[in-house]
Amino acid sequence: AQSVTQLGSHVSVSEGALVLLRCNYSSSVPPYLFWYVQYPNQGLQLLLKYTSAATLVKGINGFEAEFKKSETSFHLTKPSAHMSDAAEYFCAVSAGGTSYGKLTFGQGTILTVHP
């Protein structure tokens, strides 16, 4: 069984500040981990993924995440927030193999960016 916990349903930062969105996972098998972003009235878009290669993963729009097995974490960061980063972010886990697309999502974190 797999699960994802996103700490903080709402995060607010100032433009130019560090963005840190927290994700912890539970998995009985080596996990595949993902971050998706959802803008209003749009579909989920893949930001980045970890699939057992490098533990520091770089994604689109300047985001990156680090897989830490010892902490069962996959936190999402961006050094400097832009207004356009305001959206809802979802962390997700899958078991890989034949279950690649069967994702278990967290509850989401809404990111607000203040000017």
Added chain:
Amino acid sequence: GAGVSQSPRYKVAKRGQDVALRCDPISGHVSLFWYQQALGQGPEFLTYFQNEAQLDKSGLPSDRFFAERPEGSVSTLKIQRTQQEDSAVYLCASSPRDRSEKLFFGSGTQLSVL
């Protein structure tokens, strides 16, 4: 090219009505997934197709939910005798091949059951 298209964008149903939600995946995509997203929650897996074969339907919440993809392209999610708890956004996603970890999501169908 066109992304994943879902229709209708919004659907209002009276309790007890049957509804059908349509998903047009990206052309040539082998795998297709349905997810249900309740208000304030993350999406939850419903079912998965590889071409026309439904390989996993473990997430369908009851036998009122039925999905099909008869020709391996367009898919329809049908909900019979809708209940208020069925109100949610239904998301469709496709991927270009089996075992592809990148899913392309549609914008969803928002179903409201009154």
